Structure formats: structure tokens, C-alpha cells
Amino acid sequence: QKEVEQDPGPLSVPEGAIVSLNCTYSNSAFQYFMWYRQYSRKGPELLMYTYSSGNKEDGRFTAQVDKSSKYISLFIRDSQPSDSATYLCAMSDRGTYKYIFGTGTRLKVLA
């Protein structure tokens, strides 16, 4: 079993839909969580960075961390075709610099 699990998709939604992307993890020591967006043949672009539990909102994006369930989510409101990309979650525990990445979820937003 991988430390970080992420459904690879693809996930197809109509334009304007609310998208929910998720990762589960097994290491209860993880405290730092990031979401990246990666367009085809591009490097990952940081979307959200959160520490410990709770919610964080930035524009159309909301990141949630539920440490009791070892589950993190990224919500995208009013999704746009330009949101079509692969979304990667990444996480690490305190005192280490090694971020563990999920495999990524491919999202397609249909116009």
C-alpha cells in the first residue's frame, strides 16, 4: 500500500460544476499538505499549502484537511475548461523535507 493514495481519474465534469479531489494517507505524522496543478508537459504549480487540520480558501479553491480520517480534499468552485489538468497532492511530516506525492488525478472540465 502506498503512503498516499489518489484516484487517477480521469474525472470529467461540465463547466461550472463543483469539483472535489481527494487524497488519503496512512502516515498519521503528516502535518504539511500541498496541492499542485500540473498541465501537460509542464511542471507542477503550487495551488494551496496548509498546515495541520482545517480549511483554507483561496479564490475558487478550498483545501480541507481531516487528520482524524487521514483524508485531504481540494474543492474547485465554478470550474472552468482552463482547470483541466492533473492535480497532485503532496504531504510530509514535521522535521523532514521529503514530500510524498500522490499519483495525481486527471480532471477534464467540459465546455
Place this chain on the structure above:
Amino acid sequence: GAGVSQSPRYKVAKRGQDVALRCDPISGHVSLFWYQQALGQGPEFLTYFQNEAQLDKSGLPSDRFFAERPEGSVSTLKIQRTQQEDSAVYLCASSLMEVANTGELFFGEGSRLTVL
């Protein structure tokens, strides 16, 4: 430049050739990372530098892989005697903080290596 810069963007090598991949991090960033991303997978950690010191190279797949950052800025990842299984995108990331997990990682566009 404002972001992490990597070169070459694309490299095709014959099996057995040596390759060198360059990373120019964001100015002033202390931490530098190399990751390997296979097709359809997430990035996998290769090695970590804090300034010029290579603090962790545990993710390097074999002794054919070597990384350096001699002046604490530009870094080079060298792969000797390339094999087909080395084909992947090699991503460089930098972070402002000395302990990277107190700050965000910023990635370059990657160097896509194809070994024939």
C-alpha cells in the same frame, strides 16, 4: 528569472550515453530538490540540497546518478551510462526555507529524458 529554470527541456540519449541536467533555482532559495516523475505518476524524491550541502541522496536510483550544487545556487543532475528505465521527467524544485516543510516547494518545467 522569477521562477525555477531547467535545461534542457527535452533530451534524447542513446543507451549508455551520459547526460547532464541543469537547474537554476529561484534566487535566494536555500533548499533545492530533484524529483523524478514517470509517465502517469507523481514526482518521486531523488535528492535534497541545503545551500551547497547535499543532505540526502537516498532517492537516487543507483550510483549512476550524481547531483551537485557547488556554489549553493545552480545544480546539475548527472546520469551516467543511461538505461531505458531512466526515461522520465526530472523536476527541480526550490524552497526559501532551510527546512523545506515550513515553506512551499516551487517547481521548474522539468527536463524530459528519453533513452533509446
